[in-house]
Amino acid sequence: MTEKAYDWIGGARLEEHSRRKHKILREYFAHYLRVRCQLPQQERFRLAVIDGFAGAGRYDDGTAGSPLIFLEGLRDAVTAIDQQRAAQGFAPIAVECLLIFNDHNPDAISQLRGHVAPLQAAIAETMPRLHLRVEYLTEAFEAAYPLMKRLLEQGRYRNVLFNLDQCGHSHVARTTLLDIMRARPSVEIFYTFAIEALVAFLRRADPDQLAAQLKPFGIVPSVGGFDAAMSRNTWLGAAERLVFETFRSCAPYVSPFSINNPEGWRYWLIHFANSYRARQVYNDILHRNSTAQAHFGRSGLDMLAYDPAHEVGALYLFDVAGREGARVQLLDDVPRLIAETGDAIGVGEFYETIYNATPAHTDDIHSAIIENPDIEVITPAGGERRSANAINLGDVLRLKRQASFFPMFLAATTRR
Structure with missing residues (x-):
């Protein structure tokens, strides 16, 4: 699969799978902030948000990209939290947030600065207790990660969210994912990639494992690609198990669900967490956004135990x-x-x-x-x-x- 970079200068089109992903990201981030700032005795909360493939901030139709989703989410959540605290007789909370926006395309970062500046200025003027520090980087993610790590360590940030929305698969190494998750207990990752790129990587790195994972589902990893298989439920079941087995060692809790797309099961949005509570909340957010993501197999407590040779699997769209x-x-x-x-x-x-x-x-x-x-x-x-x-x-x-x-x-x- 040839990776297609966004044309931010010419105007990047917002694809349906990205729209669905952004809705989940926005709602999860709002809930994350509410939960972390719910203690009445709490007067201060600190966090860091790292967007490793930030883009230019807006698509050609004006829709906000992930960097602006995080900024708008901070603004809206802190406003709502302070209103609730005031109604309960508590003082407003001070929130300090480090935002690191990285993209290897300097033109994208240049545009992003222009989109962020007015929103950041408005927050500084109207919300004196919401303190933002925004850092911009223009490197490939793996090259930028050591600096990101130093900034987190220098600021002693314990609460950290990474958004890693790459075009293909090879831009973030599994060793880096593991390092992120082990660096601090309260860290989470949203990780997006194209399944074709992962399959291409595994075909080169471990073809025997790839064949063994796909064989029970009757899928042969041929050179011609998977276009014919990608709209079949059996492909979703095979790919989901492949994704889970590939990344399960990166974190205690890994959600291997595909972004539900009428054009086929091509894009995966994985949530990595160290706490069961984060995964619990993520599951509930998906149910509030039914059909945004998809699972195929069992729907009880052992979702990947589905055996295609002896069972009839079911498509689970987090719906009624x-x-x-x-x-x-x-x-x-x-x-x-x-x-x-x-x-x-x-x-x-x-x-x-x-x-x-x-x-x-x-x-x-x-x-x-x-x-x-x-x-x-x-x-x-x-x-x-x-x-x-x-x-x-x-x-x-x-x-x-x-x-x-x-x-x-x-x-x-x-x-x-």
Whole structure:
């Protein structure tokens, strides 16, 4: 696949897959800021945002690109947070943000400066407690990364978001992704790439692994490309597993979902996180933007366990139909997971266990717990929860003594 660079001077067209991705990014960033600034006693919050392939900031139709999405998100979120704090009788919060915008195209950065300047000036004039420092770099990402890292270390930033929206795949090394995620506990990455570029890389680097990953789905990694396969659900299932296996070592939580595009499963938006809570929020954001991303396989707690030779997979678009199917699987999967640990598991440990392998919404998981006849939710005081909305991190999920599913589990074990 030949990578196509954006023509920022002539006017870059906003593709549908980018539009969907930007909506998710904007909503997630707003939620991220609200959560990080929710403590009443908190008076200050510091973060850094690095846009490694920033572009010029606006597309030919005037739509904001990712750098302006971050700036507008900061402005809008801090305004809303301060209004809420004032209504509750709390002082406004001071927010300090380092923004690093990098693009290897100097013309793109020149245009970006022009788009950022009036917005930055308006924030400085009207929001004195929102402190922005904007740094511009014009390097290939791997060349710019050491300086980005020094700026983060010099400023002692603990809360960091990376947006890495590359044209192909080869611009960000997996070792760099791993270094980013290990450098600090509170870091997240949004990572976009074209699946064809990843396949081309794996064809050269590890053709045996590539063939083994695609074989169960009946897909042969031919030189001619994957155009004919890319609109098939089986391709989505194969590519999703390929993506997960390629990047699973980079972070504890990796969401290997494709951007849902009528033209085929070509572009992937991966979210890397060190905390299950970040993945939990990301899943819920996707459900609020149903059909923006897609998954093929199982929809319960073991989404990549789908075996194309023995099972009929399902397309999960984070929509109403997908959630109905997920609820059915969750009623079976949740008690099964608890039984695999013994007969009880803390809610926090349960979350840590499931969130790298489920596309499910938090509400659907909680409903499957409360509605399940074989599970009880025990509070720290020894009582029992009756409401899905009341489930708390300190609670314990416990199998009832007369659990009805054990014969089913024994039969499943025998079949294996």
